[in-house]
Amino acid sequence: MRETMADRRGMLLILSSPSGAGKSTLAQRLLQSDPAFTLSVSVTTRPPRNGEVEGKHYYFTDKSSFSQLVKDRGLLEHAEVFDHHYGTPRAPVLEAIEAGKDVLFDVDWQGAQQITESDLGQSVVKIFILPPSIAEIENRLHKRATDAKEVIARRMAKAKAEISHWPEYDYVLINDDLDRCYAHIETIVAAERQRRMRQNWISDMVKGLNAEFEERST
Numbered sequence: 001m002r003e004t005m006a007d008r009r010g011m012l013l014i015l016s017s018p019s020g021a022g023k024s025t026l027a028q029r030l031l032q033s034d035p036a037f038t039l040s041v042s043v044t045t046r047p048p049r050n051g052e053v054e055g056k057h058y059y060f061t062d063k064s065s066f067s068q069l070v071k072d073r074g075l076l077e078h079a080e081v082f083d084h085h086y087g088t089p090r091a092p093v094l095e096a097i098e099a100g101k102d103v104l105f106d107v108d109w110q111g112a113q114q115i116t117e118s119d120l121g122q123s124v125v126k127i128f129i130l131p132p133s134i135a136e137i138e139n140r141l142h143k144r145a146t147d148a149k150e151v152i153a154r155r156m157a158k159a160k161a162e163i164s165h166w167p168e169y170d171y172v173l174i175n176d177d178l179d180r181c182y183a184h185i186e187t188i189v190a191a192e193r194q195r196r197m198r199q200n201w202i203s204d205m206v207k208g209l210n211a212e213f214e215e216r217s218t
Helices: 023-033 063-071 090-098 109-116 134-144 149-163 178-193 202-217
Strands: 012-016 037-039 042-044 058-060 075-081 084-089 102-106 124-130 171-174
Touching: 012 023, 012 109, 023 037, 023 102, 023 178, 063 075, 063 084, 075 090, 075 109, 084 090, 084 109, 090 102, 102 109, 109 124, 124 178, 134 149, 171 178
Parallel strands: 012 102, 012 124, 037 102, 042 058, 124 171
Antiparallel strands: 042 084, 075 084
């Protein structure tokens, strides 16, 4: 008997890292290569950047509407980052994992903590991505060329605090080689999908085996 996507409960895979450690690149690679994954689309109060599409990259909203979502408990997690608010809508995440889809989260340690403490926490798998050095973080942020110098300085100042939360994660990887780091993520995903609690079909399989024992004894 071979299980299908519908026969298992999906996982909530959280990738976290300080800015510039390569988390977003790894996340995009996973989404492109593994059709069982869907990206959790966050809602944010920050304005769209060039090329960002509503509903694909983010749901863009104002602070008043965001506050109402928090009040209505419609978010799995939410946080303020660099003067803007970000949050994860709960309903589409629950729908996905119940359908056997895996949901990928690109969030910081605060978001990871809130999702873990939510009613969906049993489905969470957390991976923290470390850079090979602090100098490499700064180099990557400058090469990205999407933030002003003062924003890069703020991200660098925050990196130490973010890295301090590595013990809260299930797995910690060093992104000193993108291909090797991604291969480790693939290994983790494959193993986590085999956890007993995610295999909805096993109970029926065991019932069938027990039925065979009963038939043999009669």
